[in-house]
Amino acid sequence: AQKITQTQPGMFVQEKEAVTLDCTYDTSDQSYGLFWYKQPSSGEMIFLIYQGSYDEQNATEGRYSLNFQKARKSANLVISASQLGDSAMYFCAMRDEPSNTGKLIFGQGTTLQVKP
Amino acid sequence: DSGVTQTPKHLITATGQRVTLRCSPRSGDLSVYWYQQSLDQGLQFLIQYYNGEERAKGNILERFSAQQFPDLHSELNLSSLELGDSALYFCASSVNLQGGTDTQYFGPGTRLTVL
DSSP: OOEEEOOOSEEEEETTSOEEEOOEEEOSOSOEEEEEEEEOTTOOOEEEEEEETTOSSOOEETTEEEEEETTTTEEEEEEOSOOGGGOEEEEEEEEETTTTOOOEEEOOOEEEEEEO | OOSOEEEOSEEEEOTTOOEEEEEEOOTTOOEEEEEEEETTTEEEEEEEEETTEEEEEOSOOTTEEEEEOTTSOEEEEEOSOOGGGOEEEEEEEESOSSOSSOOOEEOOOEEEEEO
16 A cells, blocks of 8 residues: 655754755555645645656755655655745655546655744 | 635534535646545545546545536535544645646635534
């Protein structure tokens, strides 16, 4: 069965520094997609970044980048130059593409607090 | 703003009651997904519809049902409510059923409290 593991329940980072949020996944499929979402205290889920299993380059979106290591089955999110507004819960998710459904499987989440 | 709307934002009801959660997908999106977020279970996929048809079922209780209407909005019906059904219910939408960069965009959620 597919599984996403986020081993860091909570993390602190100093404002303007970079931070890495860990995500490992387990799947026997060759084709899959990996996502990161941000959930601020207000509750909404905000899409941040996507990485396809066949993408050769790591995905980047502004200050967000995804450190994709396929052999290690890891998809860590790197946030550069942290801002106070980055304080939130972050979820890693996987979509099983061969199953022809779009359902996402989520990790437990990591709470990030940015210190001024 | 993701473009996905959900109503109501908050819902407080009693055990045994029935409620309906409503979702309007982003313009052009054909797939609608429902997820439940609770403290003990985390974020769990409930059900997916594509262009009016059910496509995938997850951990959805028999007391729960959903449908997608011709205008593509969707409703999640929760009946015989129990205390444990208290959770944040999200609707998400995406363009199509296939894989690739078919990103799901989430609505703001409906927070259900069962007393």
